[in-house]
Amino acid sequence: MNAIIKNPLALAGLMIIAIISFMAIFAPLITPFDPDAINVKSILLSPSSAHWMGTDGLGRDVYSRMLFGARISLLVGIVAVGIATVIGIVLGAISGFYRGWVDTVIMRLVDVMLSIPTFFLILAVIAFLTPSIWNIMIVIGLTSWMGVTRLVRAEFLSLRNREFVLASQTLGATDRRLIFKQLLPNSLTPIIVSSVLGIASAVLVESGLSFLGLGVQAPQASWGNILTDGKEYIEFAWWLSLFPGLAILITVMGYNLLGEGLRDALDPRTSNNK
Amino acid sequence: MLKYLMNRLLWMVPLLVGISLISFLIMHLAPGDITSTEASFNPKTSEESRQKLRELYHLDKPVIVQYGLWLKRMSTLDFGRSFASHQSPVFWQETDKDGNITKGMIQEALPVTLLINVLSLSLIIAMALPLGVISALTQNKLPDRSITIFVFIGFAIPSFWLALMLMYWTGVSHNWLPISGLHSLGAEKMPWLAQWIDGLKHLTLPILISGLTGLAGISLFVRNGMLDVLHQDYITTARAKGLSENTVVYKHALRNALLPLITIFGLSIPGLIGGSVIAESIFAIPGMGKLFYDAVLMRDFPVIMGILTIGSALTLIGNLLADLAYAWADPRVRKGVVQ
Numbered sequence: 001m002n003a004i005i006k007n008p009l010a011l012a013g014l015m016i017i018a019i020i021s022f023m024a025i026f027a028p029l030i031t032p033f034d035p036d037a038i039n040v041k042s043i044l045l046s047p048s049s050a051h052w053m054g055t056d057g058l059g060r061d062v063y064s065r066m067l068f069g070a071r072i073s074l075l076v077g078i079v080a081v082g083i084a085t086v087i088g089i090v091l092g093a094i095s096g097f098y099r100g101w102v103d104t105v106i107m108r109l110v111d112v113m114l115s116i117p118t119f120f121l122i123l124a125v126i127a128f129l130t131p132s133i134w135n136i137m138i139v140i141g142l143t144s145w146m147g148v149t150r151l152v153r154a155e156f157l158s159l160r161n162r163e164f165v166l167a168s169q170t171l172g173a174t175d176r177r178l179i180f181k182q183l184l185p186n187s188l189t190p191i192i193v194s195s196v197l198g199i200a201s202a203v204l205v206e207s208g209l210s211f212l213g214l215g216v217q218a219p220q221a222s223w224g225n226i227l228t229d230g231k232e233y234i235e236f237a238w239w240l241s242l243f244p245g246l247a248i249l250i251t252v253m254g255y256n257l258l259g260e261g262l263r264d265a266l267d268p269r270t271s272n273n274k
Numbered sequence: 275m276l277k278y279l280m281n282r283l284l285w286m287v288p289l290l291v292g293i294s295l296i297s298f299l300i301m302h303l304a305p306g307d308i309t310s311t312e313a314s315f316n317p318k319t320s321e322e323s324r325q326k327l328r329e330l331y332h333l334d335k336p337v338i339v340q341y342g343l344w345l346k347r348m349s350t351l352d353f354g355r356s357f358a359s360h361q362s363p364v365f366w367q368e369t370d371k372d373g374n375i376t377k378g379m380i381q382e383a384l385p386v387t388l389l390i391n392v393l394s395l396s397l398i399i400a401m402a403l404p405l406g407v408i409s410a411l412t413q414n415k416l417p418d419r420s421i422t423i424f425v426f427i428g429f430a431i432p433s434f435w436l437a438l439m440l441m442y443w444t445g446v447s448h449n450w451l452p453i454s455g456l457h458s459l460g461a462e463k464m465p466w467l468a469q470w471i472d473g474l475k476h477l478t479l480p481i482l483i484s485g486l487t488g489l490a491g492i493s494l495f496v497r498n499g500m501l502d503v504l505h506q507d508y509i510t511t512a513r514a515k516g517l518s519e520n521t522v523v524y525k526h527a528l529r530n531a532l533l534p535l536i537t538i539f540g541l542s543i544p545g546l547i548g549g550s551v552i553a554e555s556i557f558a559i560p561g562m563g564k565l566f567y568d569a570v571l572m573r574d575f576p577v578i579m580g581i582l583t584i585g586s587a588l589t590l591i592g593n594l595l596a597d598l599a600y601a602w603a604d605p606r607v608r609k610g611v612v613q
């Protein structure tokens with residue numbers, strides 16, 4: 001925690017994420033309007049003191065929809081990365097710990113997954129399923145575990161023959177104990193960094209899918225589908241496209257800053273370089 | 275070199291088998307058989323089209339037979355006919371009785387996507403190299419700091435939003451550039467030079483978008499690569515020999531820093547191909563991405579599976595080319611000294 005506070009990048013990222021998470025969690029208490037309330041008397045109003053970010057084509061308050069959209073983006077990002085990280089840790093640990101043919105099979109699977117264009121893969125899967133938040137999370141999670149797997153495997157391979165691991169193995173520690181008490185805790189730093197960076201890209205993917213109409217479905221608000229509406233009205237309602245894009249940009253930047261900052265702060269090699 | 279090439283080619287076989295397995299798995303992901311999800315999605319689906327799907331993927335046969343038939347389909351690139359246009363999704367063009375030629379859907383779309391990607395890759399190289407080098411040479415000073423901020427924004431900016439904003443700015447409010455399609459109306463009647471300029475104008479925005487969003491990663495990579503190399507002993511030696519700073523930086527350092535870039539380009543191919551979905555559907559450009567997007571919206575499964583396969587094959591070919599280029603540039607790899 002100290003390391004984060006001393007690193008200005010990480011601190012900036014952490015603050016951005018904290019503010020956005022706060023607004024997302026307390027959205028129902030902060031929002032001045034019901035995000036789904038259609039009001040024909042207030043269609044496409046430009047930003048004002050009543051409607052901070054204006055209103056959309058159905059007269060809904062954009063600021064309220066943005067706050068509820070934040071919930072979706074963060075939820076999808078975190079759950080998708082959670083799924084990917086769990087798969088990555090399990091496969092990477094098996095691969096790096098047991099090596100041999102299991103390792104070969106898992107690494108070939110990673111190669112195969114990496115040679116299918118990810119966005120094509122995600123869209124193809126979605127074509128066979130019904131788009132819903134849960135499906136989106138699962139699909140993004142199932143298509144983004146390869147990086148973590150390689151990372152965990154590499155960490156395990158390099159830690160496996162270190163003295164402290166060999167020592168406890170000699171003392172009769174079981175494989176399970178070695179994995180969970182020795183290897184995994186010592187691999188946590190790069191896993192955390194890659195998960196934080198992973199949330200950033202998951203948020204981008206989700207908003208892209210929703211923008212294309214294949215992610216979160218209307219009337220549920222998401223930053224991506226507010227932008228889709230914005231595209232329709234781009235000639236006379238700039239606020240509909242400007243704010244969701246900025247929100248995505250700032251959120252993704254927050255996670256990237258935190259991730260890179262953490263990497264610098266926690267990794268002695270890069271922090272000496274600076 | 276030949277041995278290296280053979281090795282790399284053999285290496286692709288298990289990958290292709292893996293890809294066929296994953297795509298087969300996708301077809302069976304849907305709960306029940308895929309025909310039922312399609313039906314629940316689109317109320318217009320008739321019993322007839324469900325029957326078509328069942329026939330297409332032999333859903334009434336045992337799973338192992340289905341996979342065998344799927345593997346056969348994939349290896350002959352025969353994915354069945356598009357449900358929507360009845361064209362064949364992949365390359366083969368056909369001539370009917372009256373001599374009319376119907377092209378395969380990917381045959382028509384692929385060159386467009388390749389052109390856009392090659393041009394945007396060139397743009398990325400042209401801009402990322404100087405940015406990365408400047409950044410490394412002015413480490414932690416103002417130019418480096420500003421480029422780093424630019425890189426962070428580049429990483430975080432959603433390409434579809436950038437596309438919308440540029441579209442609004444250059445197309446709607448200033449009317450500088452066309453914002454959709456590949457040609458203006460009546461372009462085929464223009465002289466060839468005007469046609470060419472017209473096409474280029476239509477491509478400007480899509481190329482800018484994928485160029486600008488891909489730029490950040492590459493320039494950061496060049497920067498870190500340069501910093502790494504500049505701290506090596508042979509650079510100190512070069513300086514100690516009294517070589518000019520320019521010779522040291524551009525002849526000794528940059529060339530070595532650029533080597534890994536070849537691999538990075540190879541690795542960025544699937545991202546570029548996948549990314550074409552967003553750019554092409556926003557600007558209504560008839561490439562692979564748009565074709566794929568439309569197919570997903572219409573649940574046109576033969577086209578979806580065809581593009582997924584071709585897209586993966588392209589990635590494999592791209593990686594192969596990158597590896598060959600690396601082996602060509604670095605004798606250590608070619609001779610098997612380092613992996």
